[in-house]
Amino acid sequence: MNTPVIEFFWDPASPYTWLAATQIGALATRTGATVSWRPFVLGKVFEATGNRAPATVAAKAKYLFKDLGRWAALYNQPLNFPKVFPVNSMTALRMACAANEAGEGGRFALAVMRAYWVDGVDISQPDALVSAMTAAGFDGAALFEASRQQAIKDVLRANTDDAIKRGAFGAPTFFVGSTMFWGNDRLVLLEDALRPAAQG
Amino acid sequence: MNTPVIEFFWDPASPYTWLAATQIGALATRTGATVSWRPFVLGKVFEATGNRAPATVAAKAKYLFKDLGRWAALYNQPLNFPKVFPVNSMTALRMACAANEAGEGGRFALAVMRAYWVDGVDISQPDALVSAMTAAGFDGAALFEASRQQAIKDVLRANTDDAIKRGAFGAPTFFVGSTMFWGNDRLVLLEDALRPAAQG
Numbered sequence: 001m002n003t004p005v006i007e008f009f010w011d012p013a014s015p016y017t018w019l020a021a022t023q024i025g026a027l028a029t030r031t032g033a034t035v036s037w038r039p040f041v042l043g044k045v046f047e048a049t050g051n052r053a054p055a056t057v058a059a060k061a062k063y064l065f066k067d068l069g070r071w072a073a074l075y076n077q078p079l080n081f082p083k084v085f086p087v088n089s090m091t092a093l094r095m096a097c098a099a100n101e102a103g104e105g106g107r108f109a110l111a112v113m114r115a116y117w118v119d120g121v122d123i124s125q126p127d128a129l130v131s132a133m134t135a136a137g138f139d140g141a142a143l144f145e146a147s148r149q150q151a152i153k154d155v156l157r158a159n160t161d162d163a164i165k166r167g168a169f170g171a172p173t174f175f176v177g178s179t180m181f182w183g184n185d186r187l188v189l190l191e192d193a194l195r196p197a198a199q200g
Numbered sequence: 201m202n203t204p205v206i207e208f209f210w211d212p213a214s215p216y217t218w219l220a221a222t223q224i225g226a227l228a229t230r231t232g233a234t235v236s237w238r239p240f241v242l243g244k245v246f247e248a249t250g251n252r253a254p255a256t257v258a259a260k261a262k263y264l265f266k267d268l269g270r271w272a273a274l275y276n277q278p279l280n281f282p283k284v285f286p287v288n289s290m291t292a293l294r295m296a297c298a299a300n301e302a303g304e305g306g307r308f309a310l311a312v313m314r315a316y317w318v319d320g321v322d323i324s325q326p327d328a329l330v331s332a333m334t335a336a337g338f339d340g341a342a343l344f345e346a347s348r349q350q351a352i353k354d355v356l357r358a359n360t361d362d363a364i365k366r367g368a369f370g371a372p373t374f375f376v377g378s379t380m381f382w383g384n385d386r387l388v389l390l391e392d393a394l395r396p397a398a399q400g
Binding site (some may be wrong): 049050051057058059060062063067070071074167168169170180182183185186188189192193 | 249250251257258259260262263267270271274367368369370380382383385386388389392393
């Protein structure tokens with residue numbers, strides 16, 4: 001029997017991605033799946049698809065701010081809306097690609113999103129980012145050096161292109177094979193699709 | 201102890217509203233709440249807030265079409281995407297306001313959404329609409345006559361204005377007191393808010 005793989009396309013700039021990231025490990029355990037953490041550039045996805053951040057409608061922005069707090073409470077997870085938002089997450093994403101190469105993609109994803117969405121670290125600033133990742137147990141300086149290599153930049157671009165090509169238009173985006181799910185609020189459907197009966 | 205009231209702002213033009221409508225009765229029973237069915241004009245809400253239908257982004261439209269089928273399957277409810285979409289739901293909404301006056305708002309809401317989202321009735325056409333509602337056990341002709349009265353038109357406009365004023369930007373929209381929830385996918389948060397411990 002094959003172990004199903006959940007590809008998790010994530011960008012730390014997205015609050016719903018942090019919320020989903022707090023749940024995906026337990027979901028994978030419940031369903032016998034593994035998670036493949038794939039950093040991608042949400043801004044490029046918006047550009048390519050003509051989509052836009054939800055907060056561009058004023059009434060929606062006001063609501064979503066409350067909505068985030070409700071999900072955090074439901075999940076019993078911390079979420080402190082950062083002072084710097086939106087944030088340039090390019091360096092963080094490239095470091096995440098380097099962490100992936102080292103087999104630490106999942107732990108890095110959770111740590112960098114926690115730094116931004118819980119501890120309020122301005123992850124657009126290399127010094128703050130490297131410090132936070134070092135404090136979280138990574139070799140922050142080495143990952144930062146790696147993030148400047150063209151090969152790592154190319155991995156991030158390839159991840160982003162792959163997601164767009166397969167239909168992504170926002171974050172978080174999950175794939176199980178060719179089946180796509182978008183949003184923290186679709187974890188229920190993702191889990192439903194991974195139930196043995198649904199796998200035929 | 202007061203019975204909590206769920207105000208359900210609905211427009212039959214919205215597929216996620218149909219999905220939510222299939223669930224709200226059981227949710228109300230589980231939480232000891234009652235449902236106040238409030239027809240409103242989604243197009244006017246979009247106009248007022250600068251929001252737009254989700255299907256205006258091509259990649260999103262393609263995804264949402266599948267997403268609707270997944271929710272229908274999860275709920276074990278029928279949903280057949282109608283040939284006529286989007287649809288002008290003004291007459292249906294006015295008839296719904298007339299049905300509300302007669303104390304049959306909930307039954308009418310479910311029947312008219314079923315006519316459109318299951319049976320494919322073109323509810324923008326008065327003849328088809330009246331026939332479908334008559335077949336569902338209403339006095340379709342009487343509701344249609346009532347729908348042409350200024351007082352009924354005013355009720356619909358007031359509902360729409362009320363929703364916009366209170367922060368609505370899409371459908372379905374629910375209120376419990378001043379607390380707003382948007383979307384079929386937020387029924388989990390609505391139910392969480394109605395749990396006794398949360399009402400403290």
